[in-house]
Amino acid sequence: MTLGAESLEYSPHTSAPPGETLKETLEALGITQVDLARRTGFSTKHVNQIIQGSAVLTPETAEVLERVTGVPAALWNTLEAAWRTQAVREEENKKLRIHLDWLDKFPLAELVTRKILPDRSKSVENLRLLLNFFGVANPEVAEELWAGYRIAFRRSGNIEPNDYSVSVWLRQSVRAARKIECQPYRRHELIRLLPELRALCRRNPETWLTELPLLCARAGVAVVFLPALKGTHISGATRWLTTEKVLVALTDRHKKDDRFWFSFFHEIAHVLLHGKRLTFLDDDPMKYDEDPAEDEANRFAAEMLIPSKYSYDYERLRIRPKPFVKIEEFAAMVGISPGVVVGRLQHDGALPWSEGNGLKQGFKLTLDELR
Known part of the structure; x- marks a missing residue:
């Protein structure tokens, strides 16, 4: 199967239907589809549907194909699973594509910096990664979930x-x-x-x-x-x-x-x-x-x-917080940093927000x- 550019963008590891491998195997073995139908007990129509990819290659079919072609059933099952997964992914991509504008609501540059997204592109792959990050199925579910939260x-x-x-x-x-x-x-x-x-x-x-x-x-x-x-x-x-x-x-x-x-x-x-x-x-x-x-x-x-219990001492400091060495002495007595005392004094209006900041730790x- 030949995939278009859109499919390649969202599914970098593409898979062919197992029927293509089956067709190549039959050609290599010199077995026709009619002969395969006789050997397996399947109808010719069913064999053709498997090769065309319109019929599911079931685990039971894989076991039969192993006996007839010598190709392990596990390989047929793997090919089928990869093909069906890709088909579902492509269908899901079509549904997600209509929600691409949801990405505009987020600061994409910061999401790249935080390694949540690989780039700032408004792509289905980025939308999928963002949904994976939040652990939700689609943007509508996310909005409903957040509304409840x-x-x-x-x-x-x-x-x-x-x-x-x-x-x-x-x-x-x-x-x-x-x-x-x-x-x-x-x-x-x-x-x-x-x-x-x-x-x-x-x-x-x-x-x-x-x-x-x-x-x-x-x-x-x-x-x-x-x-x-x-x-x-x-x-x-x-x-x-x-x-x-x-x-x-x-x-x-x-x-x-x-x-x-x-x-x-x-x-x-x-x-x-x-x-x-x-x-x-x-x-x-x-x-x-x-x-x-x-x-x-x-x-x-x-x-x-x-x-x-330090209210009396604090009130005295609040009335006269300067020189700043008094703040440091109070902080040592109370057992906290001078910066925390400065912040409290500023909050209480005893110091302007512009004063004492040198005692704070940045x-x-x-x-x-x-x-």
């Missing part, structure tokens, strides 16, 4: 995100989290680890990115660090993968340690305090949010970083952090 999404922040970019980021985070080996989720173990997790904020970012996932995995929390796609406006997310494993995904949206640690403990609050059926997508957790769950997560993060995630 949104009922279980809790989104903080007032910026309208690009939902398609968000879907890519969340899916990539979920796929990465599934590869992380974790102990079954144990709430008491996560609570026990909180002081150790908090102490890491005094260390450098390279230590966080290594130690946080290892520690959290002991309690059933798969921590993923993944840069957000443009237009997502995401700082972090929490999603239960199973009843015994939860994803906490973090981005480098603000690229400073104060936002990172607040976001981290904000997501941990969702794990400890809120339902397993919800997915939380958080824009800027330090902003006020009317959602009770988001407000509760904010209060948890604030208490984790600067516990209320960091930037790359796709190399994706595990």
Whole structure:
């Protein structure tokens, strides 16, 4: 069978119908179709249909052909399966072709950078790869699935995100989290680890990115660090993968340690305090949010970083935060990084957003952090 250019584009490994091989085999053996019909007990019409590819070459037929031609039945079965698979693929390509505009909704350049797609072409093969990435049959199914998921999404922040970019980021985070080996989720173990997790904020970012996932995995929390796609406006997310494993995904949206640690403990609050059926997508957790769950997560993060037992000392610092050595001394006393204290003072209006940033630790995630 001769395939056209379109078929070759979407099926680089093309297959011929097994009937062509059967025809060549008969010619080599000097057996006519009529003679084959006599030897096999098939009708001449059925033999011709097999050769033309209009009749299925069944496993039973393959066994008979092995006895008559000497060609193993396994080879006939393989040829038939490859041919039928290709035929189904070509029919599926025709159906997918009408959905090519769906690709326009995604940031194709970023999908190439993340190795989700090989190039930016608006092709059936790329559409197929994107559907494979999301684990859905077609774009219509994907849209219906996401519409159902949104009922279980809790989104903080007032910026309208690009939902398609968000879907890519969340899916990539979920796929990465599934590869992380974790102990079954144990709430008491996560609570026990909180002081150790908090102490890491005094260390450098390279230590966080290594130690946080290892520690959290002991309690059933798969921590993923993944840069957000443009237009997502995401700082972090929490999603239960199973009843015994939860994803906490973090981005480098603000690229400073104060936002990172607040976001981290904000997501941990969702794990400890809120339902397993919800997915939380958080824009800027330090902003006020009317959602009770988001407000509760904010209060948890604030208490984790600067516990209320230090309220008196913090109030004194808030009234007079300069010189900055006072911030460093308070941070050492409390056991957190100076950058986190600066972020809190800025949030509370004690410092302008332009002051004290030299005490913050900057960091930037790359796709190399994706595990």
